[in-house]
Amino acid sequence: MSADSRAVEYHEDEKQDIYSKFVRAMWNKYDRFRNRRSVSNVVLHAKRELLAAGYAPDDKEEGPNKWIQENILELLDVFSKQGHSGFSASYCIHAFATLAKFEPLTPLTDADDEWNEVADGVKQNNRCNHVFKQPDRFNGQAYDIEGIIFKSPDGSCFTSSDSFVPITFPYYPKKEYRDVPE
Secondary structure (H helix, E strand, O other): OOHHHHHHHHHHHHHHHHHHHHHHHHHHHHHHHHOOOOOOHHHHHHHHHHHHOOOOOOOOOOOHHHHHHHHHHHHHHHHHHOOOOHHHHHHHHHHHHHHHOOOOOOOEOOOHHHEEEEEOOEEEEOOOOOEEEOOOOHHHOOEEOOOEEEEOOOOOEEOOHHHOEEOOOOEOOOOEEEEOOO
């Protein structure tokens, strides 16, 4: 190998090393830019709203109020670091809220693999835990035990056996709210 070719080879290695350093430096700048704010606007907003709702910002007492506040802020912190746009944020919030409530993202189909037998002859839908079917109710037709939600004048809500409504597939869970007198 000639001295000229060794110089060219060395020069190519040096260019590759410079390029790698450049890429690493740019990534570090991007990472610092992306994480430049220690607390996002959505977390700051949540803290203000939690304070307005009566939550103590630095509650020292262990208990549900402290845990709820910490959990909400942790979820919002993760969400804010994901870098959603207006469109993807709305989609993500909707999908998360639906899944967190154990609700399906798409209509139930009545496929055999959607059902688990939970008692003798009683099947519960594994995609939507408030949908059941059993031979002695609604002639074996599937039903939603949260089909009707009753609402008291004070705003509290409840269900009863009168909440059960027969359903047909494909079915996307829906709730009907009915006011009840005092």
